[in-house]
Amino acid sequence: MGSLQGQVLGVTGAGGGLGQALTAAAAAAGMQVVRFGRRDADYALDLADPAWGEAEAAALVAAAAARAGPFDAWVNLAGADILSEPWRSRPYADRLEYLWRVDVRGTMLLSRAVLPHLNPRGRPQILNVAWDRACTGMAGPFGELYAAAKAAIIGFSRSLALSVGPRVRVNVLAPGWVRTRWADSLPEARRRALAARMRAGRWQEPADLAAVIVALLAMPPDVFQGQVFYLDGGDVLGGG
Ligand SMILES: NC(=O)c1ccc[n+]([C@@H]2O[C@H](COP(=O)([O-])OP(=O)(O)OC[C@H]3O[C@@H](n4cnc5c(N)ncnc54)[C@H](OP(=O)(O)O)[C@@H]3O)[C@@H](O)[C@H]2O)c1
Numbered sequence: 599m600g601s602l603q604g605q606v607l608g609v610t611g612a613g614g615g616l617g618q619a620l621t622a623a624a625a626a627a628g629m630q631v632v633r634f635g636r637r638d639a640d641y642a643l644d645l646a647d648p649a650w651g652e653a654e655a656a657a658l659v660a661a662a663a664a665r666a667g668p669f670d671a672w673v674n675l676a677g678a679d680i681l682s683e684p685w686r687s688r689p690y691a692d693r694l695e696y697l698w699r700v701d702v703r704g705t706m707l708l709s710r711a712v713l714p715h716l717n718p719r720g721r722p723q724i725l726n727v728a729w730d731r732a733c734t735g736m737a738g739p740f741g742e743l744y745a746a747a748k749a750a751i752i753g754f755s756r757s758l759a760l761s762v763g764p765r766v767r768v769n770v771l772a773p774g775w776v777r778t779r780w781a782d783s784l785p786e787a788r789r790r791a792l793a794a795r796m797r798a799g800r801w802q803e804p805a806d807l808a809a810v811i812v813a814l815l816a817m818p819p820d821v822f823q824g825q826v827f828y829l830d831g832g833d834v835l836g837g838g
Contacts, residue, residue, distance in 0.1 A: 599816040603628035606717070607815070608662065608669050610708060611676030613638035615778025616727075619804035620673060623812045632666045634658070635676065645676055645704035646696060655711035663715035671815050672712045673725045674705045681740060681780045690739055697747045705751050709758055709768070716766060721819035723767035725811065726755045730774040730830040748772075752826055759824030769822050771811065774830025777801035798831030 607624050611617045612633030621631050634643040641662055644650065663669060678700035680686065680693045688696075705726050716722035732748035735741060752770050759768035775781070775796055781789060793800050807829050814827065828834060 599813065600818060601628070602670075602812070602816050604630065605670035605720075605815075606630045606632065606666050606668065608632045608634065608659070608672040608712065610634045610643060610674050610704070614675060614677075615804045616773070616776065616807060617675045619808035620675065620811055623805070623808035624815070627812050627816070629671075629812075629815075630666060632662050632669075634662070643676065645700040646678070652707055652711070655707040659708070659711040659715050668715055668717040669712055669722060670717045670720055671723050671725070672709070672716070673727075673811065674708055675727050676704055677701050677727065679780060680743065682783060690743070693739075693743055694746070697743055698750075701747045702750045702754070706754050709755070713762060713766070721765065721767065723769070723815065724755075724758070725814070726751050726768070726770050728752050728755075728770050728772045728826065730772045730828050730834045732772065734834050734836075756824040763823050764820065767819060767823055769814070769824065770826045771807075772826050772828045772830070773802060773807060774828075774833040775801050776804060776807060778804055796831060797833050797835070802829065802831060 607629045609617055609620055609631060612621055613635045617635065621633060624631050633639045634641045636644055641658060643658065678697045680697055685693055685696060709724050709726065712724065728751045729744055729748035731741065732745050732752055735745050755768050755770045762768065775792065781801055810829055
């Protein structure tokens with residue numbers, strides 16, 4: 599594995615469960631982390647803002663790059679929580695629009711906005727986040743909505759990998775059940791019942807996933823391109 603010492607990493611959704619864990623793990627590996635988000639961030643970012651679009655994405659990333667230097671890596675973790683209120687009980691079409699705006703449109707516009715600000719000397723990389731069931735599916739409205747959005751992110755990321763590779767690497771993280779904010783909001787009995795259905799018998803811990811993400815960032819170039827990394831303890835393997 600290569601050294602990440604001194605490399606510049608941009609992270610969206612930096613104040614979330616995975617974002618905080620990744621920020622800590624990347625900093626421990628010597629990376630200079632630039633955090634984007636609605637809280638605990640160096641740069642404010644609200645992907646649901648109706649006024650936020652391509653020009654705003656370009657200006658935001660340019661401002662950050664001018665200060666921190668070009669980015670060696672960029673991880674799009676920002677994702678809408680439609681499992682919690684107030685979004686949980688909103689109409690299906692509203693949830694779809696919100697998820698599309700934050701997860702899909704946000705990931706696509708930021709992935710493209712960072713391209714001119716990636717380190718021209720290295721082999722920079724973009725990691726986008728999907729979901730382990732995005733392509734296998736999950737029954738129910740939440741499964742339908744998340745699968746649609748996260749499968750779109752996979753399709754976009756693989757296409758971008760073809761557009762900008764091999765110099766720029768674009769890959770996808772597909773976590774399963776991770777114990778972050780929504781999981782922590784559940785009653786203990788419900789959280790345990792869900793864990794019993796997971797192949798590992800427990801929720802994935804954000805710190806464990808963050809360690810894997812940092813290890814992926816440190817991998818040699820020319821090995822992974824346009825890949826989807828399933829970080830779910832084998833939940834989508836199928837079988838008995
Ligand atoms: N946890 C899981 O089981 C799981 C499984 C598969 C995929 N994922 C994906 O992994 C990513 C991180 O999730 P997490 O578990 O860390 O959840 P989380 O703790 O809810 O974090 C989500 C992050 O996205 C940010 N965000 C939400 N709406 C936003 C908006 N309109 N504009 C900008 N940022 C916004 C949140 O900001 P605030 O802090 O301000 O709310 C937060 O930083 C998400 O894309 C999620 O879909 C999670």
